[in-house]
Each structure stands twice: as C-alpha cells, then as structure tokens.
Amino acid sequence: MESVYEPYFDPDFDSLIERIHPPRVCIDNDTRQDCTLVKVDSANKHGILLEMVQVLTDLDLVISKSYISSDGGWFMDVFHVTDQLGHKLTDQSLIHYIQQALGAETRRGKGKGSEVETCLGWIVRPRPVSSTDYTAIEMTALDRPGLLSEIAAVLANLGCHVVSSVAWTHNDRAASIFYVEDVLSGGGPICYPERLSHVEKQLDNVVGAHHHHHQLPELGRSAAVRLSTPVGGRSQMERRLHQLMSAMDLGVYDWCCCCSGDGMTEEESRDIVRGSTSEVSIDIESCNERGYSVVNVRSKDRPKLLFDTVCTLTDMKYVVFHATVSSKASLAVQEYYIRHLDGCTLDTEAEKRIVTQGLVAAIERRASHGLRLDVCTGNRVGLLSDVTRVFREHGLSVASAEIGTRGERAIGSFHVTDVSGNEVDSKTVELVRREIGGTILEVQKIPAWLSRSSSCSSSSSSGSSVEKRPRFSLGGLLWAKLERLSNNLGSIRP
Structure with a gap:
C-alpha cells in the first residue's frame, strides 16, 4: 500500500498574529458621565466584531453607540454601554469578566475566568456548555397557538427536564432550542440511540401537526426536529435561532419569487417576504471611491439590536470594515461599510434584495x-x-x-x-x-x-413607523473620528 505524505500545518498558526499582538481592552468610566466606554484594540480576523458583540450581549448590556474600524489588518472598536437600568458599569467582577472575555486566551477557550451575574439575573460563564451535560433539541415549525405548550408537555411526559430554552416566532413561523436532561437516567444527556430516536419521533409528530398549505406551501417543508450538540452562551443560542429562521425564510423568498407573476403582484410578494417594514428602513448604496457597499439601517431602538444585525451580516459572509451605530430617543441608526468575504461588493439588485430581506427579518423577529x-x-x-x-x-x-x-x-x-x-x-x-x-x-x-x-x-x-427624514452620513462622522479613536486606543493597557 502506497504511503501518502501531507504537509504539516501547526494548528496554532492561525492564532499567531493574535498571540503576538493580543487584544487590548480598556474599560473607561471617566470620559463619559452617562455610560461606560469599552475600547478594544486587536489584530483583525473575520468574525471578530461578532465575538465582541456576543460578549456584551450575553451580559444584557445596552449598546447605545459604537464606532468600528478594521482596515489594514487591525481592529478598533469603541462601545458606549450601560446596563438595562441605564447605569454605568461599576461592578469590578463584571469589569474583570469583560476584560477576560474579550481577551485572546478566553476567546480561544483557554481562559479560566469565573461566572458573573447580569443585571437581569442571568448567570454567564466564560466556558461553553459541555456536550456531556445536556442534549440540545432544535425545532422549526409553522407557528400556532399552544405549540410551545404541546412541545413542553411531550418533553415532560418523556422524562426530559428542560434546563434552558429560547423560542422565537415571526411571520407565522417558529423556531426553538431546548437544552434537556434525561430524568429517567438520573440526569445528563440522552445517551441511548433508541431513546434519542423515540424522543425525536414524538416531537416531530407535534411540530408536523396542523400544517396547512393555503398560503405559503414552502413552509410545510420547514417543520423539523433535530437533536444536536449544545452550543455555549445565550448569544450563541440566539445566533443559531437566527440561522434556523433564516433557513425557513429562504423557502418563503423562493416561493414568493415564483408566485409573483402568477396571480400575485410584486408588491404583495415583497410584503410577505419583508413583513412589517413600516418599522424598519434599509438603504444600500455604493461607495465606489473606497470599494465598499454602504448599508444604512433605521429602526426602533432596543437591546441586542446590534447583535442581530452584525450576526446576520456575518452569517451571510459579509465583512464589516467600518461602522457607526447610534441611538437617539427611540430611533436607532446603523451604517455599515461592507464587502463580501470574497472581496466583492453588492452590485446587483438581487444581492441587495437578499441582504435587505435578511436584515429586516433579523430585526423584526426579536422585536417584543x-x-x-x-x-x-x-x-x-x-x-x-x-x-x-x-x-x-x-x-x-x-x-x-x-x-x-x-x-x-x-x-x-x-x-x-x-x-x-x-x-x-x-x-x-x-x-x-x-x-x-x-x-x-x-x-x-x-x-x-x-x-x-x-x-x-x-x-x-x-x-410606530420609521420616518424617512433627510439623513446625514454617518460614514463622514466615522472618518472624522478615526484619528481621535486611534489616539484614545493608544493608551490602552493589556
């Protein structure tokens, strides 16, 4: 038998730059009286912005403003944050947790750290949930009154204790993730294949019931139950919910496009796809002189809004090179300078429509x-x-x-x-x-x-609608502030 030799790649090579230039994190409570500034200066890599936002989101912090720049292989970000009561971050254990969580070692899974309690009472841990602790159950279905109750009743009858769960509904669709323990085995995950299959079958019967195809036939194919490995962190669960619901949305988008010329106007199909667009306004423009696509988002402000938009752009394989985010009264304004992961911009109307649909759905599905x-x-x-x-x-x-x-x-x-x-x-x-x-x-x-x-x-x-007022360019504000931002980050200590 002929031997095959392959080159060896050091698994730590990808993190070499991060180890040479570890992230520098500064928690500044002196500059502003109304909020705490969280400043991060780090080597750049794809998805780093989402990692930063995930940490702050898990802690139930409100991000009122953010300035982001990641050109030239370097990442700089400033977050204006408070807790949900409007207070600055003064708890030293919380400050220490943020500094550790945004540091290189913790984000590579090597940091020890300790748990911390958020202002809403949730316990956040630096290490991800272990696959040996629970069984994760992902479900997508057509929404109907009493669906969550039926699922919970089946799990209780099967001897599955729900340790945690997140469930969302949007546009007649529902997605949920449950972490369960097997009570019949004395705790821990469901280990036996026969029992796993039985639980999955019983839940599949529940989510597949009462499906009607009178409006959106493609949704009938979206009902599914899948047992998977748990993911760590609340925001990771929420990111997975975004992915599950986006997968269902793709079927609706395709169906609407097929039907738009057969008894349905283009405006009617667009309304089905986008939902309540009166509360969200999205414009996509070109910045040819710098080679970016500029995505402007205006919507009602709420906690975790930044996470939802950054998560969607990241999962759609777009890189955020510069961004400014701000809120005034109940209005949130976000501006992103993006390119696709392959370096291309949004040049076609089809690409712009897909990004617009994805962002609108992501913003609306979490709205209370x-x-x-x-x-x-x-x-x-x-x-x-x-x-x-x-x-x-x-x-x-x-x-x-x-x-x-x-x-x-x-x-x-x-x-x-x-x-x-x-x-x-x-x-x-x-x-x-x-x-x-x-x-x-x-x-x-x-x-x-x-x-x-x-x-x-x-x-x-x-x-309740977002007014289409003449808007100023947040991009101009960003370029004007970059030098000041660099100076502020220059004094950060590791």
Missing part, C-alpha cells in the same frame, strides 16, 4: 410583541409544561420565550398575546397569575432604557 410575563420559582421537572398549559387554557399565545436556571431556581420571561395577536386583557392576566401563583409570575414593567428613550422625544413616539 405582546405583554411580558416573568417567572421565578423553584426548579422542577415539568415546570415549563405547567406554565405554558395555563397560558393555553386562558387563550394566550407565546410570541417568544427565554427560560433558564439559576442554582435551584428557574427564571424566564414570556411575551404573550391573545390567539389573534392582540394585547392581553388585564383580567385574563390576573386569572393566569392567580392560577400559576402571584409570587411566581409577574407582569414586567417598562424597562428603564425604553422609558428614558420614550420621554426624550415626543415626535419619535407619535407613531
């Missing part, structure tokens, strides 16, 4: 719809099934959900509407609270970041 209800109680098997059953019995539909554990406690939040998607009646909410327990279920008050932004400008709150 309905009344937020928070749960905090002792952790036990079947808790998610019991809570969602009460929702279903009182005619409530779950628009989104996030559930997790903190020690022996289970914490989570649900955004609920009635079955028609309208606001929930206060009497119904009170009945639900009584049945679940008033100390367990609480109605979430308006977050501080939203109340502040709403009171800053009455004109911004007078309507």
